Structure formats: structure tokens, C-alpha cells
Amino acid sequence: MLGSLRTTRSRLVLLQVGILVTAAVLASIAVFELVTVPARNQEDQVLFDQWSAVANALDLKDGRVVYPPGQLPATSATTQEPVEIDVFTQGGLLVQTQRQSLGPSYLSGLADRVLSGGGGVGPVDVRDPSGAGRRLYVAAQPLGDGAQRLQAAVIVSVGTVELDALRQRLFWTLPAGSLLVVLIGGTLAWALVGRTLRPVRAIASAARAIGDKDLQSRVTVPAPPDEVGELKATFNDMLDRLERSFVSLQRFTADASHELRTPLALMRTEVEFALSRERGNQEYRRVLDGLQRELRHLGHVTEQLLLLAQADAGNLMPSPEEIDVADMVEETGARWRRAAQKRDIELEVAAPTSGTMTADPGLVRRILDNLLDNAVRHSPEHGRVQLCARQLEGEWHLEVRDEGPGVGPEIGGRIFERFARADPARSRRSGGAGLGLALSAAVARAHGGDLTLVENGSGPGATFRLRIPAR
Numbered sequence: 001m002l003g004s005l006r007t008t009r010s011r012l013v014l015l016q017v018g019i020l021v022t023a024a025v026l027a028s029i030a031v032f033e034l035v036t037v038p039a040r041n042q043e044d045q046v047l048f049d050q051w052s053a054v055a056n057a058l059d060l061k062d063g064r065v066v067y068p069p070g071q072l073p074a075t076s077a078t079t080q081e082p083v084e085i086d087v088f089t090q091g092g093l094l095v096q097t098q099r100q101s102l103g104p105s106y107l108s109g110l111a112d113r114v115l116s117g118g119g120g121v122g123p124v125d126v127r128d129p130s131g132a133g134r135r136l137y138v139a140a141q142p143l144g145d146g147a148q149r150l151q152a153a154v155i156v157s158v159g160t161v162e163l164d165a166l167r168q169r170l171f172w173t174l175p176a177g178s179l180l181v182v183l184i185g186g187t188l189a190w191a192l193v194g195r196t197l198r199p200v201r202a203i204a205s206a207a208r209a210i211g212d213k214d215l216q217s218r219v220t221v222p223a224p225p226d227e228v229g230e231l232k233a234t235f236n237d238m239l240d241r242l243e244r245s246f247v248s249l250q251r252f253t254a255d256a257s258h259e260l261r262t263p264l265a266l267m268r269t270e271v272e273f274a275l276s277r278e279r280g281n282q283e284y285r286r287v288l289d290g291l292q293r294e295l296r297h298l299g300h301v302t303e304q305l306l307l308l309a310q311a312d313a314g315n316l317m318p319s320p321e322e323i324d325v326a327d328m329v330e331e332t333g334a335r336w337r338r339a340a341q342k343r344d345i346e347l348e349v350a351a352p353t354s355g356t357m358t359a360d361p362g363l364v365r366r367i368l369d370n371l372l373d374n375a376v377r378h379s380p381e382h383g384r385v386q387l388c389a390r391q392l393e394g395e396w397h398l399e400v401r402d403e404g405p406g407v408g409p410e411i412g413g414r415i416f417e418r419f420a421r422a423d424p425a426r427s428r429r430s431g432g433a434g435l436g437l438a439l440s441a442a443v444a445r446a447h448g449g450d451l452t453l454v455e456n457g458s459g460p461g462a463t464f465r466l467r468i469p470a471r
Helices: 008-057 104-118 161-209 227-275 281-312 325-342 361-378 436-446
Strands: 059-061 064-066 083-089 092-096 121-127 133-143 150-159 321-324 346-350 356-359 384-392 395-401 450-454 463-469
Touching: 008 083, 008 121, 008 133, 008 150, 008 161, 083 104, 092 104, 104 121, 104 133, 104 150, 133 161, 161 227, 227 281, 281 436, 321 325, 321 361, 325 346, 325 361, 325 384, 356 361, 356 463, 361 384, 361 395, 361 436, 361 463, 436 450, 436 463
Parallel strands: 346 384
Antiparallel strands: 059 064, 083 092, 083 150, 121 133, 133 150, 321 356, 384 395, 395 463, 450 463
């Protein structure tokens, strides 16, 4: 039993049954009261009307209580319902209807109680000797004044057989009807919930069948355009993201392996060549210079990979300082002006007159160095590279523009991915490792900003914009 309640279907159906039971009980009580209370009130009204008619007809004559000649009314004037009436005085029974269901001793006892000052009785439910139900009302009617004052006890009763039968029928039919409603409602709820959750079970089954080798699979189970359909779409979107992440990870692993394997292979070849026979000092120096270049490249790539790993783990924590933006831009332009002049490239710097930002100076300079390195390498001779900075709405926008071939649409969507190169034919010596933009974007995000490629329209070149909050 407990195991079955662990399923969502069982809990929902149990909740529905509980709601139906509560509603059925309340409805049954309401129907019972709405049907029986008016009938009971109608009987009481008959009792009061008949009591008033008889009591008002009593009179005193020669010091005795008398009732006008004629028989007592045996039926109600309004409903024609049979009525039994008894009138008692201190001397005993004065008058009564011909039909009497209650015993004389019982009626006499009620009259004595009322005439002795015990107060009226009822309306109350009583049983006659045969067990049939009756509704009874007893009250005293005072007659005369002063020493001539007398009292008469008027007893009126009506049968409740029809009302009792009605209550008995309701007592059995209402619970039976409520039970039928609960059973039908529970069955329908079980079927409806099962039908609603069938796509969920199918989605779960399909999800269990998808492994890391077939992330290209998708859940194709038909689902209605509701929350279940949204669940299916969300799950497929998650699979899309996982597939892209796995593909990116595989490509990153392959590119990193290639990027690290290539310099190691070159270094091994150089060492084997140097050790193959005796060589002169100049030859050994040439080999060592080559090894130093490859080690420098390996160290640079390894450092970038470590920084990217820290960014992925959320551990790339900038050490913010207050930076004079004008000084930083001018200093960065001065450092790269010689490299630009070697290629006969004009480097223009547009620094702001004043302004500061709170950021990690080393990391921000690393971004600008990466952008300027790409701009200088990709710009043609006699070209121009621009470095400018401006403050807009509490943010600093630092842009680097070049006049190179630009970024084609085939690479523009993944220009900030790791090991992405605008020209796949470029070697790592001429095009870098393809980690600079990915690392720069990660550093920008760590500062609460971003790095974007700005559309240049149909013109040549590329513009990269670094956006960093001033505070």
C-alpha cells in the first residue's frame, strides 16, 4: 500500500477521492437538511395553527371551561393532514378527537405537568404504542381573570410517518449516491491521470535509453501542447546543450592535444637530430634556441588553459583596483606601437581625458594585448589599427579596430570558442593557438562585462568591443 502511494498517479487520485468524499458528505448533509427541515417546519406550523384554533375557541361558562358545541377539527385546515387534539382541565379530560394514537395515561401526565406550572412541551418527537412517530405540542391556555382564572392544557399531535419514511430514504440514498459518485470520480481520475502521465513515463523511458554515445537522439513521444509538452521541449533542449557541450569538449580535447603534441614533436625531432652525431657550438645553440621557442609557446598555451579552467570552475577571481583608464590605454598603445611599426602599421590611440574603472589591471591589459596582437597580425601593411575608450551609462567601452580581412560568417558564430581561428590554414606560429579571444571573453565575464564582435557592415576589418562596468 505504501509503495503504491509513492507514485504521482496514486497520490493525485487519492487527493481527488478525498476532495470528492468531502464534497459528497457536505452535499449530502445540505440535501438532507434542505429536504427535511422545511417538512419539519411545516408540521410544526400545523401544530401551532391547530393549537391556536382550539385554544382560542375555549371559553368560561358558570365557572367551568367549555368548548363550543361540535367536534374538534380532525384535519389541518391548510394541509388536510390528520390531527389529534386533547383538551384537559383541572377536572380531567374536557374534549378530544375521535382518533387517538397516544395512550390516555401519557396524555393525562402531560396535561398534569402543564397545568401544575411545569411549562409547555415541544414541539417534540414521540412514539405511539405501535412505534409510529408523532410530532407533539402541549401548552396551557389561561381563561378568565382574578379568582375566576382557570387553565386548560391543549395537546396537539400529528403523524410523522411520511417524514420518517422520507428521512429513511434520504439516509440510505444519499450515502449510496455519494459512494457511487466517489467511485465514478475516482475511476475517471485514475484514467485521466494515467492518460496525462503516459507521455511523462514515455519521456522517462526514452531518457533512460539515451546514453553518452547517442546524445544526438531526441524524445519523439507525442505530447499535448501543455506542461507535458513543455517538459518534452525542455528535455530536448537540455539534450541539445549537452550534445553541444560534449562536441565542444571533444573538439577542445582534440585541439589541445594537437596544440601540445606539435611543439613536443618538434622538440623531440630537434633533440634527436642534435644527438644523432657530434655538432658544433653554433648548431647546438640553434637547437637550443628552437627548444626555447617551443617551451615558451608551451608555457603560454598552458597558462591560458589554466586560466580558462579557472574560469570554467568559477575560480577566476579578479583583484580589482582603481585604474586610470586614460593612462592604461596610452600605456598599452605605447607598448604595441613598436610591433605595429615593424609591419608599417599605424596605431591610433583615442584615450579619454579622464575617468577610472575598478577592475583587475593585469587581466584587463591581457584582454587588450590579445586584441591588439590579433589586430596587428591580421592588418595588412600600411594599414591602421585603432584603440579607443569611452564611458557610456556607467560602463567603459574599449574597442580595437583593424583593417584586416575581417571575420567571415562561417567563423563569426564561434569566434570566441577555444582553438577557433578565423583562417584554419594559418599555423599556430602565424595565427596563435586560438585561445586568446576565448580567454579574453572569460575574463570580461569575470568582471561582469562581455567581449563582442561588432558588425562592420560591408567594410573590411573587424572591431572587438570590451564592455566593463566602471564599478
